Amino acid sequence: MKTKLIRLSLFAILVIAIGIAISYRDQFDAAALEAWLQGAGAAGPILFILIYAAAAVLFLPGSVLTLAGGALFGPVWGTLFNLIGATLGATLAFLIARYLAADWVERKTGGRLKQLKQGVEKEGWRFVAFVRLVPLFPFNLLNYALGLTRINLAHYIIASFICMFPGALAYTYLGYAGREAIAGGEGLIQKILLAIGLLVLVAFLPRWIGRLRRGPSQSVEQLKQRLDQNDTLLVLDVRSEEEFTGELGHIHGALNIPVEQLSQRLDELNDYLESPIVTICRTDKRSAKAVQLLAQRGFADVHVIQGGMIDWNKHDYPVE
Structure with missing residues (x-):
């Protein structure tokens, strides 16, 4: 009984936090993020990763963070920090769904979710890889949904980290190119063309993967x-x-x-x-x-x- 009460309390706190975050999401932009990170010094990347992870849990837009990561840290480190933050946030949401909300969602949704779960669990990490490469579902919602399955946690983390890389690289570089365009950096045309090329490649992934499947x-x-x-x-x-x-x-x-x-x-x-x-x-x-x-x-x-x-x-x- 005590354990159940703790779980319900944590779940209620999470719901309230999500509601507050969504109500203030209009104030969540790259400029505000940069202001938060100013003065953090060497702890800046760690703070950025933690903010990214919290955003994933609280249903804040990850695209803003990914673009900001490229603008703040460049294409290489920005991609790495974005991937770590996104994977950490996805894992936290996965664990929250698995250990706090799974029973409640099972009772409320009934048979159709059960059928979907059985199919997802049959394919395992391959399904995780597919939905990371092909964004069929909203990222934040998908993290919670996958937590309701019996997919192995390690497989989920590895498949997520690897298969989110193409999208993270493309949007991080887009953020970097945008920052360079504003600053008037050298080789601007090449950087913009590369950013466009990466976006086209990511957009083509669904068709290519569809052929493989x-x-x-x-x-x-x-x-x-x-x-x-x-x-x-x-x-x-x-x-x-x-x-x-x-x-x-x-x-x-x-x-x-x-x-x-x-x-x-x-x-x-x-x-x-x-x-x-x-x-x-x-x-x-x-x-x-x-x-x-x-x-x-x-x-x-x-x-x-x-x-x-x-x-x-x-x-x-x-x-x-």
Whole structure:
């Protein structure tokens, strides 16, 4: 009982602190941060790291700190201090969620979170690496959410530190280049071009990683075999509604979401974030587009059915 009371008290203090921090977030900017660090001397980097960690816990914008780190400490040390601060803050939020709020959140959220947790835990550090490289979710919220899983703490810390590096480097250098632009430093054009290049590289990461996560294509024979074996998978038919009920028919149990509507209807597939999905259309062109979109949005096991419904019908497999 005493332990429970302590946990509830700490949780209440955290909620109040987050509320206060959010209410004053408009006053949290690079100029204010620089003012805080003036006069800190050799302790400046340590103070900066602690502020960054506290900001991550209290839902303050990390982008402000990352840019400020580049402006204050340069591209090399700034990147290192930003990474340490972000990782420390992410770890603190992770531990808070795991040991203070996990039971309460479990009771309040129910089955859908349980399904998501099982998928995340199945992939382990690879999921952490993916969401650090591809910012699908807000950084501060994600730290707490991952604390509700059984992901190994050491794996979480290592994957976070390594896979946050590209984004940290790009935005730190952007902060450094901005400071140089204001000061009129030498080689300004080259520095700005390098900053832009790094940002483009980070922006391209989701597409590149999505291709790595995309599963190999499968034939209609393989799909039929999996369905006959009652494998747990989603058959996602991405044709139009007219084609879905048209002459080629559709596979029993298939979910129809036209590829043109897929990006707006991804919430309907949340339960399959870590489960097998096969996409099918008339041939396989639209299926390939759907798989690319799903892979970029974090779906871990997605496949194109080669030949689509045309090939399915050639084999005289049952349709509805």
